[in-house]
Amino acid sequence: MTVCRDCCCGSARKHPGVDHDRQLDRLRSALPAPHRVRTSQCLDVCDQSNVVVVHPAPAARRAGARPAWFGLVLDDVVADDIAAWITAGGPGRAPLGAILELSVIAPPA
Template sequence: MTVTPGCLVTVCRDCCCGSTRKHPAVDHDAQLRRLRAALPAPHRVRVSACLDLCAQSNLVVVHPAPSARRAGARPVWFGLVLHDSVVDDITDWVRAGGPGVAPLPATLELSVVAPTLPTGG
């Protein structure tokens, strides 16, 4: 039996995201455990080094499932993910299908941030 891949959720954990110096009231490890527990296969949760949007920490990026990506869906970046309620809203949306499949709830629209653009030359 083949499992259709789900969304990929990238959680920034580096200089600012996940920092108790910057966000001492947030249990960053518990936040990551909460995401992983709420998003078992076919979804995946991974941790990333700095995503270069430190002013918006904690960052979470939801990447569409491969089929939605092929249909034109793009990753959605969320900033200031500091409360369990936002984590819960993200996991509910991902379980409903995420980018390109389920409409983005109004409560999550408030957390959407513009991604960083690669600099290169």
């Protein structure tokens, strides 16, 4: 999983009601090894901040699965749903629930 933490994502100025550090800690706690939660600089989807990208497991990637992009990840419910989906298998391995599908965004062109 890649969590954007740059100009807009992770910004207390843009999202003052979100504890961005707590969100990152929560994701890391929910996804222990072998999962990895890393941060990145701007992913160029600032209008959808906070952005999270879930990468498929290597075998799923070889089978054709692609990363899933999520936008407006601003509360614990969405972050917890993403973590649960990853734990269930993630892209190419577990179905994406209807509620979580509402947070899916298109990657930048």
